[in-house]
Amino acid sequence: MNEEEAIFVTGKRLSELRNSGEDLPLDPIRVGNSLVLPDELADEYDKNFPLGPRKHKQVTSRIFHYSKVVSRDCRGELMGIHIVSEGRAINVLENAGIMACNCQGELRSRIKTSICNRYDVIEGDYDTFVIDKLEDLISVAKARFRVDDVTFCQETPIAGEEHVYIRDSRSHHICTVHYPFSPFAEFWSSWNGYVAFRKSQIAELRESNRVPRSD
Secondary structure, eight states, X not given: OOHHHHHHHHHHXXXXXXXXXXXXXXXXXXXXXXXXXXXXXXXXXXXXXXXXXXXXXXXXXXXXXXXXXXXXXXXXXXXXXXXXXTTEEEOTTTTSOOBOOOOHHHHHHTEEEOTTSOEEEEEXXXXXXEEETTTTEEEEEEEEXXXXXXXXXXXXXXXXXXXEEEEOTTOOEEEEEOSOOEEGGGHXXXXXXXXXXXXXXXXXXXXXXXXXXXX
């Protein structure tokens, strides 16, 4: 890809992000042999290929409070997360087995908030969950689940066309969500279905690559 093509591709990506309400990084980025401001790349793309009116950035002032509770699952004793918002308890992660540590201070270090305060990202020992505080939804950015008695699968779950790029207050990338957000009450039904589907895919792949034993 030459520099002109790189400018076009990068400008399109940045324009789409900006159009969806995301804040672009303030520091110059390297494209080919040049350092260019992200806003300038997006502006250049918009001159020739306008994406239409920008969406308003969806910002919230809501604060969710998190505390750890003991949870037991197939990996042994782990800590789940109890969530309270505006006096209402949210128990979606109480039995999730997110982390093994018992230090409340470490829990705070595991939770990062997006630049617009809309998303809280909870980084567990095995899974990374994302809370949408504006819409009362939850998704998963990284996951580790058991395939069989001896095998685990660690992956970035991808389903549908979900692409949510989450940055912190300094515009540093926290994570990208490729799995649909669900209401709290519906999340585990959706997620367990995804895990069952992935297990069947893995089983098929194993079977298709099995080498016949010679007699």
